[in-house]
Amino acid sequence: MPRISKQSRKFSLKRQKGVYKTPYATACHMAELVHPFITEKSKILDPSVGDAVFIQALIDRGVNPSQITAHDIDVEKIQKLHLMGVHAKCTDTLLNDYPLKDIILGNPPYKSRRESYYMKKHRKELEKKYGFIGLYNLYSLFVVNAIQHLKNRGILCFIIQDTFFTNRYYYRFREFLLNSCKIVEIKLAPWRLFHRSDADVRTAIILLEKKHTSSFWESKQLIEDRKHQMRLIDRLSNEKEYKNPPKIQLVPQIEYRKMPDLKFFVGVPKSIIRLIQNPPARFGDITKGGTGISTGNDGKYLRLAEEVQNDSAWVGFYKSGQRTPYFYKTPFFIEKDYQKNAKNDPKNFLVRNEQFYFREGITCSSVGRKFSAAYMPPGNLFGVNANFFFDNDEDIFYSLGFLNSKLVQYLTRKVIHRSNIIATSFLKEIPFIYPSMDQKTEIVTIVKEIVLYLMKHQNYDFSSKAEKVDEIIFDLYKISDKIKDEILDFCSNIMDFS
Numbered sequence: 001m002p003r004i005s006k007q008s009r010k011f012s013l014k015r016q017k018g019v020y021k022t023p024y025a026t027a028c029h030m031a032e033l034v035h036p037f038i039t040e041k042s043k044i045l046d047p048s049v050g051d052a053v054f055i056q057a058l059i060d061r062g063v064n065p066s067q068i069t070a071h072d073i074d075v076e077k078i079q080k081l082h083l084m085g086v087h088a089k090c091t092d093t094l095l096n097d098y099p100l101k102d103i104i105l106g107n108p109p110y111k112s113r114r115e116s117y118y119m120k121k122h123r124k125e126l127e128k129k130y131g132f133i134g135l136y137n138l139y140s141l142f143v144v145n146a147i148q149h150l151k152n153r154g155i156l157c158f159i160i161q162d163t164f165f166t167n168r169y170y171y172r173f174r175e176f177l178l179n180s181c182k183i184v185e186i187k188l189a190p191w192r193l194f195h196r197s198d199a200d201v202r203t204a205i206i207l208l209e210k211k212h213t214s215s216f217w218e219s220k221q222l223i224e225d226r227k228h229q230m231r232l233i234d235r236l237s238n239e240k241e242y243k244n245p246p247k248i249q250l251v252p253q254i255e256y257r258k259m260p261d262l263k264f265f266v267g268v269p270k271s272i273i274r275l276i277q278n279p280p281a282r283f284g285d286i287t288k289g290g291t292g293i294s295t296g297n298d299g300k301y302l303r304l305a306e307e308v309q310n311d312s313a314w315v316g317f318y319k320s321g322q323r324t325p326y327f328y329k330t331p332f333f334i335e336k337d338y339q340k341n342a343k344n345d346p347k348n349f350l351v352r353n354e355q356f357y358f359r360e361g362i363t364c365s366s367v368g369r370k371f372s373a374a375y376m377p378p379g380n381l382f383g384v385n386a387n388f389f390f391d392n393d394e395d396i397f398y399s400l401g402f403l404n405s406k407l408v409q410y411l412t413r414k415v416i417h418r419s420n421i422i423a424t425s426f427l428k429e430i431p432f433i434y435p436s437m438d439q440k441t442e443i444v445t446i447v448k449e450i451v452l453y454l455m456k457h458q459n460y461d462f463s464s465k466a467e468k469v470d471e472i473i474f475d476l477y478k479i480s481d482k483i484k485d486e487i488l489d490f491c492s493n494i495m496d497f498s
């Protein structure tokens, strides 16, 4: 029997199984979404039925149980279902074939390749069937499987993690969705929905109509995608908002195709979308940089300031974790002679982008919904977070203001990469508009002041100066007052809105 790795064991049993029970109100809402498409002849499937919450919601809406089929790999889940009068089958939905359906709805398991024992065990078979979209998470395989088992114009309604919106790994999955379906609706579910089950998973409810196979030709696709309007509903605060969501956007499906990497968005104003689709330049055009040293064992290679006592053989080490914008003193130190460590421990102590070592630049936080950039003085080394370097001093301080601005916070978290990871590659994607000399000088002056004050007083309140930077960047990007308010709102409550 294959061994379960230490990493896998770390996750709770619930998470191991990928079981996040859907709240009844959400299941009812999804049953309501598919209800208009149900006729007396419709064949309906829940492919991973679990505790049968969707079956209950359908029956409570008056759907005839004999029209419903339920699958689960877990025989215990299936035994209970016969009493409900539905067709219940203990089967592996992903690997075993079944007849085409009119409607498929449910909540598939969410488990990444790293967490899933099942995915490791069946890697070869899964690769054959789903390799074309990449094996990253069970939920995406369930979506592909469901679409493949829908009749032409059949309906799919799933609640799934929203990690596929912008992540590069899901590019082929997004492409598959656009090619095979009309996106009827995408709704960002309340982010605390699954918190009761000890899980912090952000989810989206997707309602898709399978395109007629005759429209799989590329030219037809584009015509259809131009005509078809998707209903996009931004993050809801609670389940009561399902009925009357505060923000609904109608967007032609073609707009997703025009996005870099076919990124999906929800609740983003048209002018921002245009900026992302056709940027005059990108931040990556004016900067260089990347990750630095991965020690492989911080406990062995890093020391705290009091341990090195100003010893010149040790230098500051800027690594992930710090979320202080503009400037902070790193608490970590590393031996200046990094080459010695790399030579003695070549498998673990990894060295990248050496050309930037000891240079003055910008160091970014590496995880967290909020992200921040800080000035890194010359003479230091840096870790596997994002770090940027420039040809001149002015560009460092301008970029520091730019990266910490609310507009950039919004562009990154709402549109470019909706996750809590921060990487050099996608920060380089940020649309860049060159400032005028005056705008640049003003920002450079403000930012230098902030950094100098922070060097003297760690708790210096720079908020009014940072607001001034925000204003200049908003002006430069010609952001209207209405959108400015939306951006400020988003940034002040990033956990709830992202």
Ligand SMILES: C[S@@+](CC[C@H](N)C(=O)[O-])C[C@H]1O[C@@H](n2cnc3c(N)ncnc32)[C@H](O)[C@@H]1O
Residues within 6 Å of the ligand: 018, 019, 020, 021, 022, 047, 048, 049, 050, 051, 052, 053, 054, 071, 072, 073, 074, 077, 091, 092, 093, 094, 095, 106, 107, 108, 109, 110
């Ligand atoms: C996330 S739960 C969702 C359950 C249910 N839809 C709900 O919301 O309560 C996933 C269910 O999928 C089942 N499952 C996992 N992998 C499966 C597979 N390959 N085929 C069929 N069912 C599977 C699990 O046994 C579990 O009951």
